[in-house]
Amino acid sequence: MASDDRLVNSILIDKCKKVFKGLNSLVDVGGGTKTLSKAIVDAFPHLECIVLDLPHVVANLQDSGNLKYDAVDMFKEVLASDAILLKGYCMIGMMMNA
Numbered sequence: 001m002a003s004d005d006r007l008v009n010s011i012l013i014d015k016c017k018k019v020f021k022g023l024n025s026l027v028d029v030g031g032g033t034k035t036l037s038k039a040i041v042d043a044f045p046h047l048e049c050i051v052l053d054l055p056h057v058v059a060n061l062q063d064s065g066n067l068k069y070d071a072v073d074m075f076k077e078v079l080a081s082d083a084i085l086l087k088g089y090c091m092i093g094m095m096m097n098a
């Protein structure tokens with residue numbers, strides 16, 4: 001599972017760089033504690049990335065630089081941002097604000 005994550009992360013970041021161009025903020029909805037958002041902010045240091053997940057998942061995680069955590073239920077509230085990332089084990093989607 002961890003190697004699957006690393007593969008998906010590297011494909012998303014290396015092969016889809018243009019997707020992130022022009023973005024200043026991104027919310028990784030249901031981002032969990034995995035490394036995708038960390039990999040994104042490492043690759044795109046200008047981008048503020050917020051990992052949104054349920055309180056029991058992220059409440060104790062520390063913000064670090066431009067990587068922040070938001071402990072909320074996505075059905076109640078999602079912070080405004082340039083883009084929303086939804087990544088699960090069988091799909092990846094991004095929605096951009098026009």
Ligand SMILES: C[S@@+](CC[C@H](N)C(=O)[O-])C[C@H]1O[C@@H](n2cnc3c(N)ncnc32)[C@H](O)[C@@H]1O
Pocket residue numbers: 029030031032033034052053054057072073074075086087088089
């Ligand atoms: C299949 S995991 C995907 C995790 C991560 N995006 C990844 O690809 O490794 C689904 C995530 O959604 C979170 N989640 C489920 N229901 C949620 C809700 N109502 N609000 C916020 N996050 C939620 C779970 O805690 C879990 O971290």
